[in-house]
Amino acid sequence: MSDQTLFEQIVEGEIPSYTVYEDETTYAFLDVNPLAPGHTLVIPKEPYERLEDMPAGAAADVFGVLGEIAAAVEAAVDADATTIAINNGEAAGQEVPHVHWHVVPQFEDGTARPIHVMFDGADLSDDEMETVAERIRDNQ
Numbered sequence: 813m814s815d816q817t818l819f820e821q822i823v824e825g826e827i828p829s830y831t832v833y834e835d836e837t838t839y840a841f842l843d844v845n846p847l848a849p850g851h852t853l854v855i856p857k858e859p860y861e862r863l864e865d866m867p868a869g870a871a872a873d874v875f876g877v878l879g880e881i882a883a884a885v886e887a888a889v890d891a892d893a894t895t896i897a898i899n900n901g902e903a904a905g906q907e908v909p910h911v912h913w914h915v916v917p918q919f920e921d922g923t924a925r926p927i928h929v930m931f932d933g934a935d936l937s938d939d940e941m942e943t944v945a946e947r948i949r950d951n952q
């Protein structure tokens with residue numbers, strides 16, 4: 813069995829995909845189970861598992877082309893917008909342990925949904941907000 817991630821095997825061409833972009837560090841291809849026409853996955857070629865595993869330069873390489881790819885996806889399927897998201901970790905629904913940005917077209921035809929529909933919301937007091945903000949600052 814290969815010790816490469818599924819997405820490394822796609823980059824290598826060992827698993828076929830509909831490639832839509834490639835440069836030295838970044839690769840993009842159509843999701844095999846699209847949430848909408850044009851649903852694209854954008855990945856670093858290096859198999860970092862989560863966003864926080866990526867060195868700043870590697871993340872900058874992906875971000876340097878992500879907007880251009882999203883615009884091309886929108887234009888290709890005549891979408892009105894895109895949702896761009898990472899399932900960052902297993903508990904967030906990440907199935908492939910190789911960080912990837914989902915670029916999902918959205919349409920002004922009554923089907924569009926914001927990511928807010930995924931969550932029930934959290935009712936925090938001012939004290940709780942300050943505590944969590946402080947803990948986030950302390951953990952950087």
Ligand code: 5GP
Pocket residue numbers: 818827829830841842843844845846898899905906907908909
């Ligand atoms: P995750 O749940 O890890 O955020 O997303 C993984 C995505 O990879 C899923 O949307 C799934 O449809 C897609 N995927 C899984 N296997 C393959 C494959 O072999 N080829 C392609 N193109 N996409 C895949």
